[in-house]
Amino acid sequence: MHRLIQNEWIKIFRQISTYIMIGFLLLVLIAGGAISKYLDTRAELGNEHWKEELQSEVIENKEMLADSDIVMAPSLKGYLKQEIAIGEYRIEHNLPPTQPSSMWTFIGENAQMTSLVGLLVIIVASGIVANEFSRGTIKNLLIKPYKRWKILLSKYITTILLLLFMLAILFVGSALIGVILFGTGDAAHNTHLAYANGKVVEQSLLIYLIKTYLFNSLSVFMLTTMAFMISAVFRISGLAIGISIFLLMSGGTITNLLASKFEWPKYSLFANTNLMQYIDGTPLVEGMTMSFSITMMAIYFVLFLLLAFVFFTKRDIAN
Structure with missing residues (x-):
């Protein structure tokens, strides 16, 4: 198995497209950091009236939440409650909502780029x-003294290793570029305000960022597995790419819209991949x-892999 995984890894890095993907990811990080540095005026603005502005936002959110004429999804109600609680906590503890840019804020801003990593790995x-x-x-591969399921498993493991490798580049690259452009920042600002169980709690920013990256990667991991399954079942890479990218870009939005009217979307994949909703939200x-x-x-993970292995191991190789 180790030899199979090693061979698959070598295959991936023999392709120039792999290095193009890595270079593109780094280029996006550098460009994003340069733009942020150029546009960053948060540290100099020093808004002295942030409390008044935040208090106005809290009042508006309370009025919206109390308005019985507005029909809103439970997730939106939860979001408003979260914003109200965090806003009041900031006012009470004199914590401005906008912090000076630092390595930590830059890493946090790039957490959403796990979708880009997912796009590349998919x-x-x-x-x-x-x-x-x-x-x-495929015939040359199957005549080797390995069982089909081992061959397929080695390909899947290699794909997941590539996903972890690209996520590591994203996190470490963000940290290095962030510290070069913005520095490490004030230790007093390295705290994140989370909303859990109806209360606002202060968390370590580093731990929060690690959780954010890991949990944001879950949807990418599941879609990568789905793309792998489609590739193994239908043997058409274009179909796997098209379906997976469409769901990556719009699956969450569609699920949110359906969840505002129905309860059954909670059984869909995209309603469950965001575990941050239980740690920092509703x-x-x-x-x-x-x-x-x-x-x-x-359940979805087992289903995807079961379909992939059953079709790959049972189907005849005619051509």
Whole structure:
């Protein structure tokens, strides 16, 4: 198995497209950091009236929440409650909502770029099996003294290793570029305000950022697995790329819209991949718990891999 994984890893890094993906990710990080540095005036602005402005926002949110004529989803109600609680906490403890830019803020800003990492890795996952069929190299692979399930498993493990590698580049690259452009910042600002169980709590910013990156990566991980499954089942990389990228970009939005009117979307994949809703927010559908979301993701994960292995190991290789 180790030899198979090693061979797959070598295959990936023999392709110039892999280095283009890495270079593109780093280029986006550098460009984003340069733009942030150029536009950053937060430290110099020193808004002395932030308390008054924040108090006005709190009052507006309370009025919106109390307005019985407005029909809103439970997730939106939870969001408003969160904003009210955090706003009042900041006013009470003299914590401005805008902090000077630092390595930590830059890392946090780039957490959403896990979607870009997902986009790049999904392309690899979509072709790692399908391309073997399209290029006719699958027969050469199957005549080796390895069982089919081991061959497929090695490809999947290699895909996940690539995902972890790209996420590490994102996090470490953000940290290095952030410290060069903005410095490490004031230790007094390295605290994150989280809203959990109806209360505002202060958390270590480093721990929060690590959680954010890990939890944001769950949807990418699941979509990568789905793309791998489609590649193994249909042997068409374009189909796997198209479906996976569409769901990556719009799956969450569609689920949020449906969840505002129905309860059944809580069983969908995208309602459960965001575990941050249990740590720093409110569940998408009332009654959802972290254990429920983990269980649903486990079911989808097993289903995806089961389909991939059954179709790959049972189907005849005619061409």
